[in-house]
Amino acid sequence: MRTSKLLALAMVVGATSLNVALAAPAQARPAVLDGVSCLQGEDSSARGGHGPDHRSISADEQRAIARQTKARLRQKGVTRAELRATDVTVPVYVHVMAADDGTGDVTDAQIAAQIDVLNASFAGDKSPDAADTGFSFTLAGTDRFYNNAWHKDRSSAKYRKATRQGGANALNMWLVDFKYLGIATFPWDYARNGGIDGIRVHWDSLPGGSIANYNLGETATHEAGHWFGLYHTFQGGCTALNDEVSDTPAQSSSTSGCPEGRDSCDLPGLDPIHNFMDYSYDDCYTEFTPGQASRSQSMWAAYRA
Numbered sequence: 001m002r003t004s005k006l007l008a009l010a011m012v013v014g015a016t017s018l019n020v021a022l023a024a025p026a027q028a029r030p031a032v033l034d035g036v037s038c039l040q041g042e043d044s045s046a047r048g049g050h051g052p053d054h055r056s057i058s059a060d061e062q063r064a065i066a067r068q069t070k071a072r073l074r075q076k077g078v079t080r081a082e083l084r085a086t087d088v089t090v091p092v093y094v095h096v097m098a099a100d101d102g103t104g105d106v107t108d109a110q111i112a113a114q115i116d117v118l119n120a121s122f123a124g125d126k127s128p129d130a131a132d133t134g135f136s137f138t139l140a141g142t143d144r145f146y147n148n149a150w151h152k153d154r155s156s157a158k159y160r161k162a163t164r165q166g167g168a169n170a171l172n173m174w175l176v177d178f179k180y181l182g183i184a185t186f187p188w189d190y191a192r193n194g195g196i197d198g199i200r201v202h203w204d205s206l207p208g209g210s211i212a213n214y215n216l217g218e219t220a221t222h223e224a225g226h227w228f229g230l231y232h233t234f235q236g237g238c239t240a241l242n243d244e245v246s247d248t249p250a251q252s253s254s255t256s257g258c259p260e261g262r263d264s265c266d267l268p269g270l271d272p273i274h275n276f277m278d279y280s281y282d283d284c285y286t287e288f289t290p291g292q293a294s295r296s297q298s299m300w301a302a303y304r305a
């Protein structure tokens with residue numbers, strides 16, 4: 001049953017994947033650790049993969065993407081002043097991928113509440129320290145499918161290509177039932193693979209859903225963060241490069257729960273456990289930082305505007 005599967009939260013780190021799986025049965029917390037030593041030993045929530053289709057990004061790739069982004073901004077003639085002035089409304093297309101029997105058929109009220117959560121979180125409403133990122137969201141359309149395979153996220157490239165709407169600036173959100181809480185694509189992959197661009201989110205993580213600790217709608221916030229070009233705050237572990245955002249202190253690994261005062265790196269600053277790009281509980285999430293807002297704006301100008 002879906003609910004029993006969701007009881008166990010376990011992190012799986014593979015050579016090609018930093019995805020976090022919801023493992024079954026509940027007792028199983030497999031720790032498949034392969035070469036990413038600073039991630040060892042951490043259980044975690046499951047705001048899983050990212051990348052074109054949930055792969056991890058190496059430091060070399062990070063540097064290449066950063067160079068490419070700078071070049072694109074130069075090529076497009078985007079000035080610093082223009083970046084600061086970014087104030088964007090993102091159209092959101094919600095694709096409800098329900099099962100034949102109606103499982104996962106979230107209500108319009110839940111979808112409206114999800115959009116409200118995105119707006120509050122990206123506006124910085126949850127903490128006086130939080131940045132207003134300049135991004136807001138409006139529901140552009142909802143469609144509903146009753147297809148067991150799609151509901152289970154099978155043939156995901158196919159169903160995404162068949163149902164995706166809008167251009168590079170449109171956030172497509174597919175609500176499915178899979179072992180993750182969510183998976184996102186990055187903006188720099190849009191040109192190569194725009195047909196699958198968007199975020200897949202577990203339908204039961206929406207406001208009013210039943211996944212304990214992850215049912216306030218912040219999985220979509222986290223995944224949208226990736227979609228804007230943000231890395232996890234623990235990207236690269238305890239390194240200076242880390243997530244390429246200077247006001248999110250480095251952390252060695254993802255956070256589970258809401259451990260106040262966690263400090264997992266010798267580098268300055270406590271772990272940013274309240275940051276939407278960590279793996280903390282929904283009610284522990286309160287902020288994006290000004291640095292993340294600025295990175296998102298640059299990425300938007302480079303790849304989505």
Ligand SMILES: [Zn+2]
Nearest residue numbers: 047048049050
């Ligand atoms: Zn993530």
